[in-house]
Amino acid sequence: MRFISDREVFDYFKQRIKEELFTHPVITNNAYCNWFADATLTKPDVIFFTKQFSVFSNQFTVAQLHKVINAGTLNEMHDAKEILLNELGVLFKKEDSTYHVHGEAGNTTLETIDPQYVGIEGSVENSTFRFKAAHFEWLLAFAKPLGLEFKDIGKRKHGTPYTLHFCDELIRLYSNENHIVGAGASFAVENWAASGFWKQLIQGLENFSERQEERLPLAFFTWHDKLESQHASHTWNELKELYFGEEKFDEDAFINAGTEMLNGVQAFWTGLQLDRVARHAVAMEAFTHFSSPR
Numbered sequence: 001m002r003f004i005s006d007r008e009v010f011d012y013f014k015q016r017i018k019e020e021l022f023t024h025p026v027i028t029n030n031a032y033c034n035w036f037a038d039a040t041l042t043k044p045d046v047i048f049f050t051k052q053f054s055v056f057s058n059q060f061t062v063a064q065l066h067k068v069i070n071a072g073t074l075n076e077m078h079d080a081k082e083i084l085l086n087e088l089g090v091l092f093k094k095e096d097s098t099y100h101v102h103g104e105a106g107n108t109t110l111e112t113i114d115p116q117y118v119g120i121e122g123s124v125e126n127s128t129f130r131f132k133a134a135h136f137e138w139l140l141a142f143a144k145p146l147g148l149e150f151k152d153i154g155k156r157k158h159g160t161p162y163t164l165h166f167c168d169e170l171i172r173l174y175s176n177e178n179h180i181v182g183a184g185a186s187f188a189v190e191n192w193a194a195s196g197f198w199k200q201l202i203q204g205l206e207n208f209s210e211r212q213e214e215r216l217p218l219a220f221f222t223w224h225d226k227l228e229s230q231h232a233s234h235t236w237n238e239l240k241e242l243y244f245g246e247e248k249f250d251e252d253a254f255i256n257a258g259t260e261m262l263n264g265v266q267a268f269w270t271g272l273q274l275d276r277v278a279r280h281a282v283a284m285e286a287f288t289h290f291s292s293p294r
Contacts, residue, residue: 010243013251014236021188021258026266027195032273037200041208043146048275050143052163054153056268057139059167061087063174067186072179072247079238085124089134092119093127120227138220145214162271169264173257180250183242184257190228190235192265198225 022028039045064084071077086092118133131137136154143153156164173185202221209216243249 006244010240013243016251016255017187017258020255021262022191024259024262024266026262026269027192030195030197030200030269032269032276033197033200035273035276036204038207039204041204044279045276046205046208047146047148048279049272050139050146050148051153051158052160052268052272054136054139054143055156055159055163056167056170057136058154059156059170063167063170066171066175067182070175070177070179070182072183072242073245076179076183076242082124085129087135088129089131089137090124090129091127091133092122092124094119094122118223120223120231135220135224138217138223141217142220145212145216160271160275162267162274166264166268166271169261169267173261173264176257178250178253180242180253181257183239184254185261187235187239187254188258188261189265190231192262193224193228194231194235198228 036049061084064080064087068077068080068084071080140150140153143149152158156167159167170185170189174182176182176185198221202218202225205216205218205221209218
């Protein structure tokens, strides 16, 4: 009888993840993002998208706090705090650096944080908190040229049922006292985030911005794109550490949580897709009505 090594066992589980999670349609074929990248976006398109994304952005901090509380180990708690605190405005800092931002001298100071100059590596430990480094404030800076103010974004009341379902699933799964469930949901979110949708959003928004009187600041999106691309390479190492941890790893619980989370993510994009189809249909009907000969 041949002995199966730990590496082979983990490789089998990795293959299962690739077959059962990474084939989810929200990762392989996101209809809304496919459209968004090449569409001639209207201002109402971008405003609606911004409002819904801002609700998710704010609710993510709630979910991440639950992940901190329900961490299975102290290391997991530390990792979850890194994400939460950075989200709220604590800058990542490399151990060998006394600075939290980079770029040419004069572009950025700790008082005027521009996310395009903020690093994506390091730790929040012994770093600096700045209100202007909070991710929501970067998104608010993007929203203002669209005519949106603080009161217009972020709150649950601005979310559609699809957006709120996504947020509620995020909170529910991250809040589970079985930390394997939270880990499965988080792993799914991280790999969804690294699947390329940030690049599609950036492409569509750059095309839209070029047609505006005032260029939109896209650093919220470009920073996250850089972060997720860099962080995707670490997710497997983090999973391997969890897999061979002190507690017995429940593969089914992990996979099921990841699938449920991706279903929630898909609901979010489905809501955006249904809204844009409905609005464009109404616009086309109105155009046809007023352009028809009487």
